[in-house]
Amino acid sequence: MATIARNYRRNAHTARFLMAFHTAGGVAVDVPAEDSTYETPEHNGGGDGMVEINRGRVAEAIGSAVAPVRDARSEGQVRYMNNLIAWITEKDQAAGDAARAWTDGVTGAGKWSYDKADKFSISAWIDRLKAKNAELNEAAKAAPVEALPAVDGALPVKLDKSGKPMGLYYAVDIEGTTKFYRIKPGRKADFYFIDVQASDEFHSIRNVGTKAAIVKAILDAGAEDCMRRYGQLLGHCGRCGRTLTDETSRSIGIGPDCLGKM
Numbered sequence: 001m002a003t004i005a006r007n008y009r010r011n012a013h014t015a016r017f018l019m020a021f022h023t024a025g026g027v028a029v030d031v032p033a034e035d036s037t038y039e040t041p042e043h044n045g046g047g048d049g050m051v052e053i054n055r056g057r058v059a060e061a062i063g064s065a066v067a068p069v070r071d072a073r074s075e076g077q078v079r080y081m082n083n084l085i086a087w088i089t090e091k092d093q094a095a096g097d098a099a100r101a102w103t104d105g106v107t108g109a110g111k112w113s114y115d116k117a118d119k120f121s122i123s124a125w126i127d128r129l130k131a132k133n134a135e136l137n138e139a140a141k142a143a144p145v146e147a148l149p150a151v152d153g154a155l156p157v158k159l160d161k162s163g164k165p166m167g168l169y170y171a172v173d174i175e176g177t178t179k180f181y182r183i184k185p186g187r188k189a190d191f192y193f194i195d196v197q198a199s200d201e202f203h204s205i206r207n208v209g210t211k212a213a214i215v216k217a218i219l220d221a222g223a224e225d226c227m228r229r230y231g232q233l234l235g236h237c238g239r240c241g242r243t244l245t246d247e248t249s250r251s252i253g254i255g256p257d258c259l260g261k262m
């Protein structure tokens, strides 16, 4: 599809026609004997879908559209790239978008390579994504924590033995997706350290607007309910993060010790 769009940049009608065929299965297309008028499947029977096409161009485009795109990456590599891009995007939208676009471009062109010296080396790209993610994590740690814009209410606080706030765990729906967070209140009101959890890794969120939206979503859904939901969904206590081995605790989402303290 990307090939079609690229090759037919200057001929929107032909591009639309070829894409329609490609979408409809893209295989059994009779290449016309000469330049002729064709009907797109989406306009079947209607006159407005008729387009002028050129035989050579159709043969060329169908060849490239139907040939399976080779993706040399393993499933694990695809997943890892996707995770890294998601983590980068959480911290730097523009960098994440650029990484996404480049990755999709190489995938679309079927150019991923195992050759480390190749421009499209899989491992070299993963290394670059990892480096970018690590750099953003470092920058996040170094940056001062800002107060959230006025939030109506406050998240619960759990103190360690020396009186420092500890992280609590929450599951909450943000824009239709269930997200998992570890949130540690700062010493002052409206200051929160927020990490988003992806698999077993935590990535800090710095944008105060994003943080305020997360805190608001949790307060709206009920902080305790979100902690329980975390435990129910992931099998780790929403208050201390420990694994819940007991079936009753898993159904509650909170371990017995923590339950007594809530």
Ligand SMILES: [Zn+2]
Pocket (backbone or CB within 6 Å): 237, 238, 239, 240, 241, 242, 254, 255, 257, 258, 259
């Ligand atoms: Zn617990």
